[in-house]
Amino acid sequence: MKLKPTPPQDAAKRYLRDRRGxxxxxxxxxxxxxxxxxxxxxxxxxxxxxxxLDSELIDRFKEWRLQSVKPITxxxxxxxxxxxxxxxxxxxxxxxxxxELIRIPRVSEDDEICDDFLSKQEATAILDYLNKYEYATNRxxxxxxFWKAGMRLSGLWGLDEKDFDTTRPALELRHRPTTGTPLKxxxxxxxxxxxxxxxxxxxxxxxENKTTVTDQHGRKPLLTTRTGRPAQTTLQKYVYTASRPCxxxxxxxxxxxxxETCEATNFDTANKCxxxxxxxxxxxxxxxxxxxxxxxxxxxxxxxxxxxxxxDKHYDKGTHDEKAERRREHLKDF
Numbered sequence: 244m245k246l247k248p249t250p251p252q253d254a255a256k257r258y259l260r261d262r263r264g265x266x267x268x269x270x271x272x273x274x275x276x277x278x279x280x281x282x283x284x285x286x287x288x289x290x291x292x293x294x295x296l297d298s299e300l301i302d303r304f305k306e307w308r309l310q311s312v313k314p315i316t317x318x319x320x321x322x323x324x325x326x327x328x329x330x331x332x333x334x335x336x337x338x339x340x341x342x343e344l345i346r347i348p349r350v351s352e353d354d355e356i357c358d359d360f361l362s363k364q365e366a367t368a369i370l371d372y373l374n375k376y377e378y379a380t381n382r383x384x385x386x387x388x389f390w391k392a393g394m395r396l397s398g399l400w401g402l403d404e405k406d407f408d409t410t411r412p413a414l415e416l417r418h419r420p421t422t423g424t425p426l427k428x429x430x431x432x433x434x435x436x437x438x439x440x441x442x443x444x445x446x447x448x449x450x451e452n453k454t455t456v457t458d459q460h461g462r463k464p465l466l467t468t469r470t471g472r473p474a475q476t477t478l479q480k481y482v483y484t485a486s487r488p489c490x491x492x493x494x495x496x497x498x499x500x501x502x503e504t505c506e507a508t509n510f511d512t513a514n515k516c517x518x519x520x521x522x523x524x525x526x527x528x529x530x531x532x533x534x535x536x537x538x539x540x541x542x543x544x545x546x547x548x549x550x551x552x553x554x555d556k557h558y559d560k561g562t563h564d565e566k567a568e569r570r571r572e573h574l575k576d577f
Contacts, residue, residue: 293331
């Protein structure tokens with residue numbers, strides 16, 4: 244097969260266009276980030292034509308990534324690169340079979356698991372602070388709904404006012420890709436999440452006092468800023484700022500930093516605090532707290548939209564003691 248001269252950047256753009264309809268915006272962004280790193284590496288190494296790439300050069304890219312990222316990140320990157328190379332072969336930019344020679348980094352089971360999670364004690368302290376000083380604000384609602392519903396970032400971000408059913412009460416998560424708010428697992432992520440009365444009351448108070456706005460698709464977002472639906476990065480920053488220990492413990496830094504000079508005190512740099520956590524860490528915390536409280540696994544799995552094995556492996560951060568106590572009431576002496 245005669246190869247067609249193809250710059251790496253052009254091949255990457257074609258691949259991303261080809262995948263656009265099959266993947267979520269978040270996944271598309273992740274693929275784009277990885278391919279930008281790959282094409283930049285090609286440029287730095289004077290590889291200007293996909294025809295010149297072979298498995299040995301791609302392996303050098305893998306070695307380069309492993310110098311600066313964790314093995315699990317390199318594994319994910321190389322899986323994306325392998326799929327990209329498979330596509331490149333279909334447009335005659337690289338020899339067929341090259342992708343089969345790419346070795347994906349192996350990682351231990353421990354490396355695949357993230358232990359970052361919000362404990363029930365920490366969640367209670369954060370929500371007590373917000374309930375007292377920032378009642379029914381954007382930041383309060385963001386942390387509250389992440390903790391009480393265990394939902395993903397995309398789920399909270401895509402909610403509209405009409406998705407709050409006050410009669411049950413419940414939040415109705417729906418996949419709406421044509422108007423800009425897809426769910427991670429598309430229609431499989433659709434579900435209704437029952438809310439406790441106390442949570443529903445705070446949400447009702449928020450809706451009664453906020454300014455209703457309409458987005459570019461004619462929808463009325465549940466959470467709003469002055470300009471419309473908040474960006475997902477804004478929701479992330481609400482979590483980063485609220486989870487800084489000094490934010491809710493009276494101003495004491497447990498890491499020995501001086502508050503006046505700490506780089507994490509600003510809204511945009513809160514993630515640099517060693518104690519700040521991501522929305523996904525709250526999701527892990529919810530799962531762990533639900534399991535410790537005796538909530539059946541299938542109930543938790545359905546509520547947060549994940550399989551039992553994934554819940555066990557990646558989200559349940561209960562200690563050995565906690566897991567033993569969960570089993571106590573089911574034990575039989577025979």
